[in-house]
Amino acid sequence: MSQDDAEFAEFFAASWDPCLRAVAASTGSMTLAEDQVAEAFARAWASWHKVSLHPVPRAWVVRTALNAGASAWHRRSKETALTSQDIAAADSRGTGLDTAVLTALCRLPARQREVIVLRVFLDLDIDTTARQLGIAPGTVRAHLSRAITALRGELAPAMTAEIGR
């Protein structure tokens, strides 16, 4: 095994779970996420000479997986109009992911979801998130703020209900 392959193997072993969790939470489907993340890691291997120099290779994988998913989604949407709730309801069973959280995330616009994934799930700071998405830090803050507000609106009643039980 070459040094590059050894480095990639180490990265793959350490990053598979967090990347898959982040993408699954964003797409609402573990099945889709698994395929998208596998595809992203395959692309990372094919371009490892570049990806290995990336400041946050995990972010590269997650972004690539989400982009791959977006392409697949466009193809699928021409055939069947599914709602985000459909996806969440269909595929959250057995994943251990809170369906309310999943549904709320799926209802966010794609860009807000990306910001949540990078900023919250991968714990990137605002500037790094902005660089990853090719947008200004202020725009990241705006997306984050809107996403949080929307999620609070979606999840607060459920959280309150749990506390009241």
Added chain:
Amino acid sequence: MNHDEHPDDSALTAELLGSVSELTVPGRPPLAAIIGRGRVHQRRRLAGFAGLGVTGAAAAIALALGLAGVFGAAPARGTGPVQTGAFTLTSYANGNVSLNLSQLFDPAALQRALAQHGIRALVKIGAYCSSSPAAPSPIRLGVLPGAGPGPGRTHHRATPGRGNGQGIWQSVTLPVKPSQLAPMVDPVSMVINPAAMPARTELFIGYFDLDQRIVVDLIYTGSHTCSNTQQPPGGPR
């Protein structure tokens, strides 16, 4: 979530993070499967470059006359989906030609492409061709010097031939369905040195469906026999 977050958001982000960390994730796929899939991307990229006839920086050090062989759909075995076969041939300044074979391929088109690269060849699917007496070993003559140079290089597995003791056998696992995770886990890659081929010989490349093997050997042009078979001599491995 940390420094630049509103204090009121911390419970929410904690909730999000908690939900995600509780996610039950399936086990990692085998690394080989990921690498196999990655090779598909590398090959597509190389084929794209070759199709343009431009090799960028590589042109400075090697006369890279690329030929991407991407053929139309070939029927998959059984009643599965249609499968596309592909190969890539690349010439290098030292006269060597690298050949990457994957999945099912069009034997006539591969034979034509090899001829364009100065390689006399007979390509068959489901047929074994040999000369009697046997032609010299292509390995011993340096006709198959090893894995190819340049990016996208894949491993080259060659073991001493069986049966007539002259050829090489290369195993390749061909996918049944394009949707399988790792369609290119084990593609066949070889380097051919046409200058080392003796006069009046040609390269025999045969693919055998039953045990999914590719056999490469030298045969004498005009003095060989071919027999239809789904398994090369020597039986299954």
